Amino acid sequence: MVDLDRWLEIWSTLKANRLRTVLTALGVWWGIFMLVVMVAFGSSLRAGVSRNFAGLATNSVFVWGQRTSMPYGGLQPGRHVEYDTADIAALRRIEGIQYLAPRNQLGGFRGGFNVTYGTKTGNFGVMADYPEVQYVQTPLVLAGRFLDDGDLDERRKVAIIGKGVYEQLYAPGAEAIGTYIKISGVYFQVIGVTGSLRTGGEGDRDLNMITIPFTTFQQAFHAGDRVGWFAIVAKPEYGAAKIEAEVRRVLAERHKIAPDDDQAIGSFNAEKEFGKIQTVFWAIDIVLWIVGVMTLLAGMIGVSNIMLISVKERTKEIGLRKALGATPWSIVAMIVSETVALTTVAGYLGVVGGVAAVEGLGWLIAHMPDSPLGPPQIGLSTAWQATGLLVVAGLIAGLMPAAHAASIQPVEALRAE
Numbered sequence: 001m002v003d004l005d006r007w008l009e010i011w012s013t014l015k016a017n018r019l020r021t022v023l024t025a026l027g028v029w030w031g032i033f034m035l036v037v038m039v040a041f042g043s044s045l046r047a048g049v050s051r052n053f054a055g056l057a058t059n060s061v062f063v064w065g066q067r068t069s070m071p072y073g074g075l076q077p078g079r080h081v082e083y084d085t086a087d088i089a090a091l092r093r094i095e096g097i098q099y100l101a102p103r104n105q106l107g108g109f110r111g112g113f114n115v116t117y118g119t120k121t122g123n124f125g126v127m128a129d130y131p132e133v134q135y136v137q138t139p140l141v142l143a144g145r146f147l148d149d150g151d152l153d154e155r156r157k158v159a160i161i162g163k164g165v166y167e168q169l170y171a172p173g174a175e176a177i178g179t180y181i182k183i184s185g186v187y188f189q190v191i192g193v194t195g196s197l198r199t200g201g202e203g204d205r206d207l208n209m210i211t212i213p214f215t216t217f218q219q220a221f222h223a224g225d226r227v228g229w230f231a232i233v234a235k236p237e238y239g240a241a242k243i244e245a246e247v248r249r250v251l252a253e254r255h256k257i258a259p260d261d262d263q264a265i266g267s268f269n270a271e272k273e274f275g276k277i278q279t280v281f282w283a284i285d286i287v288l289w290i291v292g293v294m295t296l297l298a299g300m301i302g303v304s305n306i307m308l309i310s311v312k313e314r315t316k317e318i319g320l321r322k323a324l325g326a327t328p329w330s331i332v333a334m335i336v337s338e339t340v341a342l343t344t345v346a347g348y349l350g351v352v353g354g355v356a357a358v359e360g361l362g363w364l365i366a367h368m369p370d371s372p373l374g375p376p377q378i379g380l381s382t383a384w385q386a387t388g389l390l391v392v393a394g395l396i397a398g399l400m401p402a403a404h405a406a407s408i409q410p411v412e413a414l415r416a417e
Contacts, residue, residue, distance in 0.1 A: 025346035031297070032347045036354025037361075038288040040376035044365065046281045047374020055138035055197035057233045059240045062268040063247055064229035065255075072258035081255050081264050083227040090254060091230065094246050096238030099135040101231040104128035104217055106184070115210060116182040117169040124165050125209045126183055128217030136231040144177045144192030151213040157220065159188035163195045164207035181210075186220045188212060240271035354378075 065081030088102050106113050106126035115124050131147045139146055142163060151158055159181060161169075166176055180187045188210075196206035217223055234243040248265050251257070257264045358376045365373050 025342055025349075028343050028346035029350040029353065032350030033354045033357070034291075035289075035293065036351055036378060037357050038291060039285075040354070040358040040361070040378050042281070042284050042288045043378075044361070044373045044376035045284070047377070055140070056270055057136050058271055058274045059234045059236065060136050060270045061232045061234065061240050061244045061247065062229060062270075063232065063244075063251065064266045066264055066266045068257055068261055069263040070258040070261045072261065073256040075256055079264075081251075081257065083230070083251070083255075085225040085227060087227060087230075087251065087254060090250055091232075091247060094243065094250065096235050096243045096246065097232055098235045099132040099233040101130045101133040101136055102214060102227045102229075103130075103133065103231055104214065104223060104226065104228040106217070106221060113184060115165070115169070117179065120169045122165065122168045124162075125205065126217075127209055127211045128214045128223075129211050130214050132233075133231055135233055138197060140195040140197055142193045142195050144190070146192055146194075147211065147213055152215045155216045155219050156213060157186065157188045157216055158191045158213065159183075160192035160194055160211040161190055162207040162209045163193060164204065165210055166193050183210070183212075184221065234271075240269050244269050 065083055068075070068077050068079045068081065071077050083102075085102075088100065091097065091100055105128065113124065113126050114121055115126070129147060130152065131149060134146055139160075144160070146160060147158075150156070161176065161181070169181065170176055170179075176190045176193055179190050181190060182188075194206070194211075196203045198206060212220075218225070230247070232243060232247065234240045244267055248267060249259075251265055252259060252261070255264075355378060358378055362375050365375060
């Protein structure tokens with residue numbers, strides 16, 4: 001049962017020293033406030049970075065050709081490595097590849113090209129793809145559909161346009177599906193409009209991209225059997241690192257590249273990069289929690305010191321209680337209860353203040369479209385952890401002054417000045 005008299009006594013004691021109570025509570029409030037805000041900031045930073053990789057398969061690998069740096073097989077260094085459609089069949093024989101997407105881009109990587117619809121013209125990237133690319137970088141289809149095998153087999157002159165392309169070439173609310181756009185003198189029928197799960201520069205690039213079938217690109221723009229680069233998704237049981245090494249080996253053999261020439265073939269391993277990012281954020285989370293807990297600990301030391309002063313001022317009172325039969329445990333319970341009550345109330349207000357600050361930060365980030373941060377979040381587990389810290393901190397802060405109070409002898413306490 002709740003001992004109402006004890007809590008009324010605790011309230012009277014704290015109320016009798018208002019300034020000291022407020023200053024003591026402020027240290028606890030600031031510690032838990034900073035803990036909540038820093039944990040939320042860590043989640044915001046993680047969300048912002050992860051947003052740039054949104055929709056990208058974490059076990060994907062990208063491989064492209066560069067220049068050789070070593071002579072090999074009678075060939076001089078400095079050769080530019082170019083892939084062709086025969087490489088597609090060779091790579092498909094690698095057992096650990098789940099999805100293989102050869103890619104080309106009109107005008108070269110990150111190149112732009114003038115595209116016309118009616119009287120409007122814009123400069124956009126034109127990408128040639130296989131349907132499998134949707135398993136590497138998930139498209140956000142807003143209208144129509146994405147590429148399918150029939151588009152490649154029949155070399156259909158169809159195109160999927162990004163939302164940015166639509167906004168620049170079409171009037172607001174106009175129907176794009178079924179219309180025709182002209183790319184380098186060749187007409188393509190629009191079959192889909194896509195958005196992007198990514199933000200920032202990569203997101204803008206997705207929105208201003210036009211995708212056409214790979215085989216149509218080869219025929220319409222006289223690209224021959226050239227392949228710009230490969231996007232690959234590894235089977236889960238193999239892992240991206242193993243597939244990356246095998247792909248590099250196969251391509252090196254086919255194009256007469258020295259086995260130890262690391263410059264000739266460029267590659268990007270998304271699994272490795274994701275691992276690095278997760279390690280960094282794991283370290284950041286630990287640092288944030290350490291700083292937050294240390295800040296809270298500083299507040300707890302302040303509480304403990306203040307309670308020691310309080311015990312010293314109440315020496316006669318404690319001696320009188322013991323003379324009237326109070327047990328050491330009742331004295332300990334009294335001091336610890338006061339400490340826990342003070343830290344719990346101050347800590348609760350700190351959590352409320354921290355959540356309010358996080359909500360304000362979230363509102364600011366939401367109104368900053370180019371912000372590198374994502375929406376800050378405080379999970380239920382964090383709230384429970386903060387609550388647990390408050391209780392433990394209150395108990396620890398009260399133990400030393402409570403032990404000191406319990407050790408006071410009634411005769412010496414009554415003679416104290």
